[in-house]
Amino acid sequence: MNLNIKATKENTYDAIVVGSGISGGWAAKELCEKGLKTLVLERGKNVEHIKGYPTTNLNPWELDHRGWSTNESKEKHPIQSRCYAFGEDTQQFWVNDLENPYNEVKPFNWLRGYHVGGRSLMWGRQCYRLSDIDFEANAKDGYGVDWPVRYKDLAPWYTYVEKFAGISGQAEGLPQLPDSHFLPAMEMNCVEKHVAARVKEKFDDRIITIGRAAHATAALNGRGPCQYRNLCARGCPFGGYFSSNSATLPAAMQTGNMTLRPFSIVTEVLYDKETGKANGVRIMDAETKEYTEYYAKVVFLNASTLGTAWILLNSVSDAFPNGLGNGSEQVGHNLMDHHYGVGASGAIEGFGDKYYYGRRPNGIYVPRFRNISEATERPDYVRGFGYQGGAGRGRGQGGPAGVGADFKLSKTQPSEDWSFGIGSWGEHLPYYDNKVSLNHDKLDAYGLPTLDIDCEFKENEMAMRKDMRQSAVDILEAVGAKNINSYDSAPPPGHCIHEMGTARMGKDPKTSVLNGYNQMHEVPNVYITDGAFMASSACQNPSLTYMAFTARACDHAVKELKKQNL
Template identity: 70%
Template sequence: MPGDSLNVHLNTKATAQNTYDAIVVGSGISGGWAAKELCEKGLKTLVLERGKNVEHIKDYAGTEKDIWDLTHRNKLTAEDKHNSPIQSKCYAFDEVSKKFFVNDLENPYTQVKRFDWVRGNHVGGRSLMWGRQSYRWSDLDFGANAKDGHGVDWPIRYKDVANWYSYVEKFAGINGNRDGLPQLPDGEFLPAMEMNCLEKHVAARIKESFKDRTMIIGRSANHTKQIGSRGPCQYRNKCHQGCPFGGYFSSNSATLPAATATGNLTLRPFSIVLDVLYDKDKKRATGVRILDSETMKTEEYYAKVVFLNASTLGTAHILLNSVSDVFPNGFGNSSEQVGHNLMDHHYGIGARGEYEGFEDQYFYGRRPNGIYVPRFRNIDDNSKRTDYVRGFGYQGGARRDRVDSAEGIGIELKEKLTEPGNWMMQLGAWGEHLPYYENKVTLNKEKKDKWGLPTLDIDCEFKENEKIMRKDMAESAVEILEKAGLKNVKTFDNDPAPGFCIHEMGTARMGRDPKTSVLNGNNQMHDVQNVYITDGACMASSACQNPSLTYMALTARAAEHAVSELKKGNI
């Protein structure tokens, strides 16, 4: 069995060369933070990335071009859609950014039920293409499982993470306002971006019309002030193509350079982690085994502590593939929870309408951020619903389109086409997905990928609670926009499958009981104390806020714990 293959390592030169204090698997948002924190605390750290290297600025080719300078005017080709039928459906996939997305033909998986798995296998991972919305969770979220009985109780509460939110926000650079909302705690913010005239109007009307709702400017990881050598944001709204100005947080622009500056970082791309090595006598992980995706040779690396940050499904794959006589069903899986409790936010539903007015006003620039209506359902007794649990928030914004049609030819037509049309506004909902044990991933050893490795079968769906919530999502959006004075308000429902929100969570959840969870309150594996998991796999519930800021805070917190435990000799 691979997990038992080297319970005792000879002290050879090769072994010494491949030995580090810490190994981090993955270089995305959480992996970058793990690298930064461990390196800054003095640990010689190896970061293993399964994809190619992406160097900040150098490898953002194309983002400096205007649409008319691109061969396909930033549109997708038939080949793009053929090679990446799933990735190409993502809003961030275009002629320039497509190099940051996987080729679906080379990276197959089985959709037992439809699941759109959007991936970026390269240094920086999806931190290059993410939507940058950055919201804290509150005790409403961390206490939800215990309150309504879905999933297992989080072993932490907001007070355990609050200082770590502050810590990562100051470095990551989050813009926003201090809005004083208990369900959406304030953070350490850069100056907020500004709403346009219609958004300000709608926000004021919401305040007048509803006691339980408010609309704020979004909180995003775009830098409205310079942070060291990063930023400020240039309002180009091309973030997903890579930002040569360092105008938003990514591993490539922020955490990995910080780790490199310590002299303690070794970054190894093209390194597909196959399994975690385990010493059953010491009950500790000794390192990992990789496949070099260029040479197709395997190699082993050793460390005192291992951080798994390969993404929710990537980490699940590694755990399930790491079998031994101690862990026949997957590494650290005595609870039989590894691969289960998969979640994603359900979204793609809301309403939009037109506004008659503000004809003399427009907006400047391409603000890479929108508005946010924080959760207002099931917060207290006054907002409690009897038909579903948990809640949702809205993201969206207002804009002024061009005229729908114009008559004439030549100069006359061109001039008319430059005239702005009516103002419009859209609200799109993001809803919480409950943790269901039967929503799961399993290894398929018959269906192999490009490298001959097992693939994943993904069996995940939205259930009755989510479907009932969606009715309220649409109806409440209409109610808000109509109260704000918009006309021709209509609902929409794109009905996207799980995965497409790209907020997949679960598969190695935190919990208080080793019998029902994989990780403890410090993100340590219950079964193997020197392995930490701080990517989306660790989440015990999904809340309705974008989760990446919480991954950052949990990672920094876990790194502090790991180094402390190393110094004490506990791991």
């Protein structure tokens, strides 16, 4: 056998991080700052902070199509173009669906970006802690497996990541929504303040607060402050919001310990049967399609919930014929996404002399108020939901053609009434039969197997949606809104872009893939800290929780390395 020892040495690191999005960026920062020579592998192109945001300062008239997507663009992005953040100004950050296909056994919108920074460049930036109500839910009602952690295990790590990321918001002292370490809150506009006061008068079980967002409302670690442009999905040259590109990856690079390799598609984790550990990964170069192997003592998988599931299922060996660490047969199962697209809006009268300034990239939040105590228990469904939304005042509509002097003049005048609307985010239960699997008959542009995605919302979610819609109407009626319209647009799973599950953590290796430190039960030097590890979905936006678990897992991994346990 011809062993290329030199190449092996040159390709060996202390740690490998797969993926550079929200959790991968944090893994890179933490491992590098703890002294580990770390290779960060990203399957897409490099995007450098500021340099990589070509449209960030363009006015609408400076874009060829004024920001609208062309038919040609939609043909390349039939799935991605369904996302609210997709447009002519952002399409460079979304995958080409023709080159990266997947198979919808049931309708599922897989919205993603393959580039350095991943979806941390395009995310909605809402950041909320989970509470013990969330961590205890599975054990209480029997859906899924019990989380091996509780809020007290995560609380210091939430604080740790919040101090670096920068979360603006208002403390409310709610047991179902623990307060974060906050930067100054963004201000609600006059109608939002009015509605919040009315809700406080009319309800004793719900409040309206300003959204908790990863926006630096004051300068933080050389980033920000936010400029209230609301052009976040183009990439922010001010570092006004948290992203891997503006925050964690520069911190990792500053240590001198990070090697970043874009265009690196990880096809499998390499497993050594003799040691019972992973010894590295195999990658395909996305440009040359050549294979290379890299080696490390510890591997962090942060390729996204579905990306990580794909890697695990494709990492087959004599020891793991059904995928790496899949003795439990849980890999790829228990896929979740928040269900949303339900809410109501109406007109608020009496503020005709008021307007607002700037484009605040944030809204209001109504924390969960169902199934958090005996008094709030529902007989028709378990778990709960929260609302996001806000108030605004448009401009006159002018002539029906949308052209001419009358139309232009109308745009100088505000519309008669303000509008106020809220939309809900609901918890999706972990069902074993919501799953992904590899399809070796349908290949992507790289000749690799694609994912079959078989996921749906079931009876509990459908019952919750009825309450989500009616409760939105109840709130608007209580605050005196006029011309109330409710809706349920029924988007499929995936559309909320909060995929979770597929490699859940738990106490028992027979029913879970990871332990309470995000460490694989069967392959102890592999950690998974993207959304794949989630044992339940709660109803809060999950990215802040990924950050906290990632920092905690990195701390654990380095301590285990020092003890020579890995």
